[in-house]
Amino acid sequence: MSGIADTAAAAQEAIDAGNHAFKAIAVAEAEIxxxxxxxxxxxxxxxxxxxxxxxxxxxxxxxxNLIIARNTVPVANEFGNRFLVNLFS
Amino acid sequence: MRVHVFVASRNPAWLGKCAxxxxxxxxxxxxxxxxxxxxxxxxxxxHVVTCPFKPHGSPVEVRPLEPGRPAADRxxxxxxxxxFDILRDQxxxxxxxxxxxxxxxxxxRATLAQQAKxxxxxxxxxxxxxxxxxxxxxxxxxDNPQSQPIKHKGRMGREPEPTSADWALNGREDEDIIPEDQxxxxxxxxxVQGQSVGRSGMLGHNVAIVQGALARTDQVISLANEAAMALxxxxxxxxxIKGDGHSETLIGWLTNLESAxxxxxxxxxxxxxxxxxxxSFINIITS
Numbered sequence: 001m002s003g004i005a006d007t008a009a010a011a012q013e014a015i016d017a018g019n020h021a022f023k024a025i026a027v028a029e030a031e032i033x034x035x036x037x038x039x040x041x042x043x044x045x046x047x048x049x050x051x052x053x054x055x056x057x058x059x060x061x062x063x064x065n066l067i068i069a070r071n072t073v074p075v076a077n078e079f080g081n082r083f084l085v086n087l088f089s
Numbered sequence: 090m091r092v093h094v095f096v097a098s099r100n101p102a103w104l105g106k107c108a109x110x111x112x113x114x115x116x117x118x119x120x121x122x123x124x125x126x127x128x129x130x131x132x133x134x135x136h137v138v139t140c141p142f143k144p145h146g147s148p149v150e151v152r153p154l155e156p157g158r159p160a161a162d163r164x165x166x167x168x169x170x171x172x173f174d175i176l177r178d179q180x181x182x183x184x185x186x187x188x189x190x191x192x193x194x195x196x197x198r199a200t201l202a203q204q205a206k207x208x209x210x211x212x213x214x215x216x217x218x219x220x221x222x223x224x225x226x227x228x229x230x231x232d233n234p235q236s237q238p239i240k241h242k243g244r245m246g247r248e249p250e251p252t253s254a255d256w257a258l259n260g261r262e263d264e265d266i267i268p269e270d271q272x273x274x275x276x277x278x279x280x281v282q283g284q285s286v287g288r289s290g291m292l293g294h295n296v297a298i299v300q301g302a303l304a305r306t307d308q309v310i311s312l313a314n315e316a317a318m319a320l321x322x323x324x325x326x327x328x329x330i331k332g333d334g335h336s337e338t339l340i341g342w343l344t345n346l347e348s349a350x351x352x353x354x355x356x357x358x359x360x361x362x363x364x365x366x367x368x369s370f371i372n373i374i375t376s
Contacts, residue, residue, distance in 0.1 A: 058363035076345035
């Protein structure tokens, strides 16, 4: 039983860490959106340059990666919850 | 030299009126007054008058006016230009209109100039006196003696009493001084023939904006690192729990965690490249 309890505690701790990662990713996504707005404003106000275009392209890619990560982490946590349910069932 | 043409005709439209005052000096002629004093209606039609300033006294034919045509090309009188030397030999020569003796002597010229000067000064004095009377119907309220005139060229009006010294611009808003955060566009185009003019009025402001965006991306990198560390711990724990087992739930959990971990690696890589681009952009605009 102590093995199950330890396993459950470890799994719960992993789930909590996953939630912490999810929150960090959500905040990062909000910051990226703000950075995108700033760079787009600069792109519209100043003359276009290769560095500025690359910058906005990389920010867009980062935003896409953040979205994927934000959607993937809850799915992983769902597996963890399912594991816990199966552990006590 | 003045040439006066008297029109004599029974046409009631211009009977008794002068055709025109022809003068190469452009001076004011009192000929209409002369005509008002002298009735020319008794003269027969197309009476030929003699120009008093023609040296040989040849007659000048006077024809009626043609409306709409300028006098110069009407051919009414023969154009002749007389010099003062011609009249100098003649004695008792007086203009019948201005009643002045021609040619003018130096004394006469000086007298005329002095009379013009006196008349002008008197007119100015009368105008100022009339203005100082204050009896204007639409004079309006007097200006605030503490106010100052507007220093902008071409503007009329007064500014209110200054609250501080004039040399301190905070007390007086000068329209010509453009604040630093105000961008004036439209005066100078941004691009001329496809090349940038390179206005740097907002350079400091734009650099600050770009650095702020770089700071945000740095923050995102630290958040991604934090998330990656958390997921590393989760993966380590799940691997320990799984051990050598083949639990589909744990395998699914691990698969998704690794996918998220890969995305976070991509995020950190892209953001570091983005920061490099942003920094190079700052170097471009500040160079």
